[in-house]
Amino acid sequence: MKIKEVPRTANIAWSPAQQHPIYLAAGTAAQQLDASFSTSASLELFELDLSDASVDLPRKGGVISEQRFHRLVWTWHTNSDMAMGYIVAGADNGSLFLYNPVAILEDRGEEAMVLQVSKHSGPVHALDFNPFQRNLVASGASESEIFIWDLNNTASPMTPGSKTQPFDDVNCVSWNRQVQHILASTVAGKCVVWDLRKSDPIIKVNDSTSRMRARQVVWHPEVATQMCLASEDDHSPSVQLWDLRFATSPIRVLEGHTRGVLAIAWCPSDPDLLLSCAKDGRLLCWNPNTERGELVYEFPTLNQWCFDVQWCLRDPAVIAGATFDGTVNVYSLLGGPAQWSQPSAKIADSFGQMGTMSEPPQSPKMPTTEPLRKAPKWLRRPVGVSFGFGGKLITFESSSVVHLSQLHGDGSLLEDAGRLETAVAAGQIADYCAQKQKDATEDESQVWAFLQGNFEKEPRKHFLQLLDFDSAELAKKIDALELPEDGSDQEDEEPLVLGDRVPLTEALLTGDFETAVKLCLAEQRVAEAFIAAAAGGPSLFLRVQQYFLASDRSPLMRLLATVIGRKWKNLMPS
Numbered sequence: 001m002k003i004k005e006v007p008r009t010a011n012i013a014w015s016p017a018q019q020h021p022i023y024l025a026a027g028t029a030a031q032q033l034d035a036s037f038s039t040s041a042s043l044e045l046f047e048l049d050l051s052d053a054s055v056d057l058p059r060k061g062g063v064i065s066e067q068r069f070h071r072l073v074w075t076w077h078t079n080s081d082m083a084m085g086y087i088v089a090g091a092d093n094g095s096l097f098l099y100n101p102v103a104i105l106e107d108r109g110e111e112a113m114v115l116q117v118s119k120h121s122g123p124v125h126a127l128d129f130n131p132f133q134r135n136l137v138a139s140g141a142s143e144s145e146i147f148i149w150d151l152n153n154t155a156s157p158m159t160p161g162s163k164t165q166p167f168d169d170v171n172c173v174s175w176n177r178q179v180q181h182i183l184a185s186t187v188a189g190k191c192v193v194w195d196l197r198k199s200d201p202i203i204k205v206n207d208s209t210s211r212m213r214a215r216q217v218v219w220h221p222e223v224a225t226q227m228c229l230a231s232e233d234d235h236s237p238s239v240q241l242w243d244l245r246f247a248t249s250p251i252r253v254l255e256g257h258t259r260g261v262l263a264i265a266w267c268p269s270d271p272d273l274l275l276s277c278a279k280d281g282r283l284l285c286w287n288p289n290t291e292r293g294e295l296v297y298e299f300p301t302l303n304q305w306c307f308d309v310q311w312c313l314r315d316p317a318v319i320a321g322a323t324f325d326g327t328v329n330v331y332s333l334l335g336g337p338a339q340w341s342q343p344s345a346k347i348a349d350s351f352g353q354m355g356t357m358s359e360p361p362q363s364p365k366m367p368t369t370e371p372l373r374k375a376p377k378w379l380r381r382p383v384g385v386s387f388g389f390g391g392k393l394i395t396f397e398s399s400s401v402v403h404l405s406q407l408h409g410d411g412s413l414l415e416d417a418g419r420l421e422t423a424v425a426a427g428q429i430a431d432y433c434a435q436k437q438k439d440a441t442e443d444e445s446q447v448w449a450f451l452q453g454n455f456e457k458e459p460r461k462h463f464l465q466l467l468d469f470d471s472a473e474l475a476k477k478i479d480a481l482e483l484p485e486d487g488s489d490q491e492d493e494e495p496l497v498l499g500d501r502v503p504l505t506e507a508l509l510t511g512d513f514e515t516a517v518k519l520c521l522a523e524q525r526v527a528e529a530f531i532a533a534a535a536g537g538p539s540l541f542l543r544v545q546q547y548f549l550a551s552d553r554s555p556l557m558r559l560l561a562t563v564i565g566r567k568w569k570n571l572m573p574s
Contacts, residue, residue, distance in 0.1 A: 002300060003318075004330035006046055006057050011069050012322050015101070016076035016085050017313040022048040023101070024057065024320060026328055027069035029307075030092040030123065041068040043089065043112075045104055048318070048330065057330065061105040063112040067091035073137070074101070075129040086114070086151075088137055090124025096139060098151065117154045120145050126173040132180035140170025144187050148196065160185075160194035161201055172216045177268075178224035189213035191229055193244065203247055205229065211236040218266045218274075228274060228288060232260035239264060239276050241288045254286050254293040265309045269316035270377035273333075277306035283321055285333065297372055299331050316378055333372065430455040464510055508532070517544055 010026035028041040044062035052058075071090040084101040091097060098115035122142025130136035135151045144164045147157040160183055168188035176182035181196040191205040191214045205227075206214070215232035225244045231237060237257040240250035259279035267273035273296070274286045283306050285297035304323040312318035317333045385395045391407040423432035433452035437445045446466075453462035507516040513536030520529035526548055533541040549561040 001332050002329055003050070003055075003332050004048065004057050005055055006328040006330075007326060008044070008328055009324070009326045010044075010322060010328060011072045011308055012310055012320050012328055013072035013074040013087065014310055014312045014320065015074055015314070018076050019084055020314065022312060022314050022318075023060065024048060024328070024330070025072055025074055025087055025101070026322075027072050027089050028065070029322070030068035030070050032068075032324070041065040043069070043072075043087070043099060043104065045101060048312070048315075050315075050318075061107055063099070063104050063109050065089075065091075065097070067093050067095065067097075070123055070125045071127040073127045073129055075134050075137075077134045082114075088127060088129075088151075090127050090139060090141075092123045094118060094120035094122055094124060094141055096120075096124060096127075096137075096149070115151070115154065117149070117157075119147060119157060122169070126170050126185070128173045128175050130175050130180060131177055138173040138175065138183055138185075140173045140185055140187075142169050143167045144170060146170055146173060146183075146185055146194075148183075158196075159199075160196055161199045164188065164190075164192055164201075174217050174219055174227075176224060177219050177221050182224075184217045184219065184227060186214045186217050186229075189215075189233075191217050191227070191242075203244060205242055205244075205247055207240060207250060209249065210238075212238065212240065213260075215261065216264045218264055221266055221268050221271045223271075228264055228266065230261035230264045230276060232262065234260045234279065237261055237278055237280070239274070239286070239288075239293075241293070252288060252293050254288060254295075256284055256286075256295050257282060262305070262307045263309050265311055265319075267311050267316055267376075268313065269311075272374075273376065275309045275311070275319060277309050277321060279305055281305055283309065283331075296374070297333065301329070304329070316376065333376070460511070513537075514540055521547060 006024070006026060008026050009029050009032045011029050012027075013025045015023040015025070024046045025043065026046065027043045042062050042064050045060050046057035047060050048057060069089045069091055072087060074085060074087045076085040082100045082102060084105075087099040087101060089097045089099065095116055095118045097113055099112050100114050103109075103112040103114075120139065120141035122145070124139050124141045126138075126140030128138050130138070137149045137151060138146065139149060140146050144167045146160055146163075148160065149157045164185075164187045166188060170185055170187050172186045174184045176184070183194045183196060185192050185194070189206075189212075192201045193203045193205065194200070195202045206212075210231075211233050212229070212231040213233040213236070214229040216230040218228050220226035220228075223243075227242050227244070229240045229242060229250075231240070237255075237260050239254040239257075239261060241252040241254070242250050254274075254276070257276065257278035257280050261276050261278045263275075263277050265275040267275075272287045272289050274288050275283070276286065277283045281301055281303040283299040283301050284295060285299070287294040287296050299319075299321070301321070301323075304325050304327065306321040306323050306329075308322040310320050312320070318330060319333065320328060320330050322328050380398070382398045383396065385393065387393055393405040393407050395403045395405070420432060423429050430452050433448050433455065437448035437452065440448055449466055450463075453459050453466065456462045504516055504519040507513075507519060513532050516532045517529045517536065517540060520526070520532060521544070526544075529544050529547075530541070533544040545564070549557060549564070
């Protein structure tokens with residue numbers, strides 16, 4: 001179903017899957033005519049907002065170009081300084097242009113084009129990024145020229161091998177989606193598969209039994225040896241599925257177009273969805289993996305010829321198709337409210353009455369389409385499970401295989417569940433955990449002991465015992481230390497040394513702040529005593545304060561004790 005449109009005759013490229021919001025790049029198409037006979041060119045970015053009910057895509061930025069384009073690709077590069085990746089455009093004069101999408105959106109025209117390389121002798125008709133090394137891009141032009149560019153160093157591009165004879169335009173290049181050094185190209189109606197490690201073609205694919213003239217090639221997203229070829233010959237308008245392991249003939253032929261196929265695109269998110277558009281004005285979606293190649297959906301195009309189709313990488317249910325009538329249409333594979341506009345008649349109007357004599361035939365009525373019969377892969381549940389009567393368990397996986405299992409009950413599990421239910425009802429969960437602790441292994445007993453502590457009346461004491469802190473044992477250690485009660489008799493005595501102060505640590509962890517204060521004062525650690533006393537309450541803090549004031553009988557400390565204790569009578573003799 002058509003949902004959006006852009007009034008441009010342009011080659012298109014979607015933003016990468018990592019990019020949000022979604023943008024559509026549109027570069028003015030070469031060798032195309034508009035109503036004003038303008039020779040200007042530009043690269044523009046449009047934002048896709050499906051929450052907006054209007055039919056037009058809003059323009060977010062653009063940059064003027066001296067050349068028109070035959071092909072656009074947009075890729076994400078993690079090592080790039082450009083936050084949105086980069087756009088590579090193949091121009092009519094044989095140049096490659098590298099654009100920064102961020103600069104285009106911010107209308108920084110001088111900074112938008114970051115690189116231009118001119119190596120081809122003719123127009124660049126084909127471009128594709130390597131899915132494994134994003135800095136590698138393959139380009140194809142006239143005279144059978146194919147170059148492999150490293151965008152980090154564009155000074156000396158490499159070639160996959162010697163030029164294919166006879167010399168002709170390279171209409172398409174496509175990297176294999178599973179093997180990074182395999183590249184396919186279409187030249188002179190044939191498909192050539194290259195192995196870049198050997199710098200030589202490994203196979204030439206051609207159907208000798210038909211008049212098939214390959215224009216486009218696209219690799220299977222998941223099967224390394226399979227590819228689809230599209231024939232542009234009006235006498236053999238088909239899409240063929242090939243397996244290079246059996247390269248004598250195609251394993252499947254998709255026949256639904258009545259005139260030559262101009263473009264194909266395989267959905268990267270679902271290998272069961274393949275797009276094709278042709279000169280008959282039809283935009284079809286196939287399932288090439290069925291036995292006869294099932295036609296699953298036809299997009300309503302109003303007899304508009306599409307010369308380029310692209311899947312949206314972030315939202316695979318959305319596609320875009322560029323037409324010769326000056327419109328880029330955006331469709332939804334899942335349906336929705338249709339957006340229609342009248343077919344463009346600007347070119348015919350420019351010729352006046354002469355234009356009415358050769359108008360292309362129009363569709364007699366608005367086309368209707370049926371929804372998809374099977375959910376796309378990205379909407380399917382990968383796995384599932386369901387219980388049935390009699391202990392039956394049904395599971396399924398993505399392989400469409402259903403497993404039926406019989407579950408056998410465990411009597412001891414049912415008895416244990418009954419005891420737990422009884423304990424919960426009686427409020428005796430702690431006793432239940434204690435019994436489970438006795439019957440459990442060493443590792444499991446610690447878990448049951450922790451659970452028991454959560455239901456005890458004094459959980460703190462229980463948890464301290466689990467940590468090997470015994471308050472009774474601590475009291476015995478403290479009694480053996482013979483700690484002083486105040487500081488009056490400590491003025492001329494040596495402080496008590498406790499070594500690693502393990503009793504102090506245990507006193508703090510068990511919450512016995514009074515003992516902790518005594519231990520600190522025994523070591524003459526008055527500051528630590530004040531901190532511990534602050535946690536023990538006002539009365540304990542006051543006792544530490546009195547100890548500190550009594551331990552020093554200097555005039556200043558006596559004055560401080562008088563002021564704090566409000567003993568103003570002590571000041572009267574002075």
